[in-house]
Amino acid sequence: DSGVTQTPKHLITATGQRVTLRCSPRSGDLSVYWYQQSLDQGLQFLIQYYNGEERAKGNILERFSAQQFPDLHSELNLSSLELGDSALYFCASSEGEGQASSYNEQFFGPGTRLTVL
Amino acid sequence: GNSVTQMEGPVTLSEEAFLTINCTYTATGYPSLFWYVQYPGEGLQLLLKATKADDKGSNKGFEATYRKETTSFHLEKGSVQVSDSAVYFCALSDRSGGYQKVTFGTGTKLQVIP
Numbered sequence: 001d002s003g004v005t006q007t008p009k010h011l012i013t014a015t016g017q018r019v020t021l022r023c024s025p026r027s028g029d030l031s032v033y034w035y036q037q038s039l040d041q042g043l044q045f046l047i048q049y050y051n052g053e054e055r056a057k058g059n060i061l062e063r064f065s066a067q068q069f070p071d072l073h074s075e076l077n078l079s080s081l082e083l084g085d086s087a088l089y090f091c092a093s094s095e096g097e098g099q100a101s102s103y104n105e106q107f108f109g110p111g112t113r114l115t116v117l
Numbered sequence: 118g119n120s121v122t123q124m125e126g127p128v129t130l131s132e133e134a135f136l137t138i139n140c141t142y143t144a145t146g147y148p149s150l151f152w153y154v155q156y157p158g159e160g161l162q163l164l165l166k167a168t169k170a171d172d173k174g175s176n177k178g179f180e181a182t183y184r185k186e187t188t189s190f191h192l193e194k195g196s197v198q199v200s201d202s203a204v205y206f207c208a209l210s211d212r213s214g215g216y217q218k219v220t221f222g223t224g225t226k227l228q229v230i231p
Contacts, residue, residue, distance in 0.1 A: 042223035108160030
């Protein structure tokens with residue numbers, strides 16, 4: 001158990017809909033990262049937050065948005081869903097924001113499997 | 118940009134066989150290198166890491182050496198077990214734009230049969 005929790009575990013929805021995925025980081029971790037894992041694209045970094053502020057952006061679509069709340073949990077909002085958005089969405093957390101020369105290990109949650117029909 | 122290339126799977130081995138999963142990378146500067154493992158139904162977890170050239174990372178019988186001259190970080194294990202069946206991801210981390218950014222390979226599925 002990594003200490004990172006994600007809800008829901010599974011989500012099935014229709015094209016055009018909007019969903020919200022939730023992540024609670026490990027106790028004490030200030031950084032949250034979101035990743036998308038699909039069969040054809042592999043593991044893609046979406047976005048990172050540190051202590052409530054956006055820190056880095058990866059391959060995140062404009063239809064997707066995220067935020068980190070004062071209690072440090074994070075939500076990933078996916079809207080106008082398309083069939084191609086079906087994937088596993090992982091949240092990870094780390095202690096710092098990754099600026100230091102030493103690597104901040106990322107701890108991954110179990111993921112949310114999104115199926116768009 | 119940075120990239121990580123790892124051998125395609127699935128890799129199927131018999132128990133106690135020797136394992137090698139190849140990983141090569143492209144990066145500017147001096148990245149740190151990692152292997153993550155994803156067991157069925159779980160998220161990724163860090164297996165081992167190396168932060169500079171010639172460093173060897175090791176954990177649970179797995180090891181990998183950071184080879185700057187060949188830009189490689191191949192994962193090896195002398196004797197695999199059924200419990201090693203999982204997907205293995207090679208990754209690199211650098212400080213792009215002042216913040217750490219991790220780039221993952223596509224993953225290699227390992228299946229160990231008794």
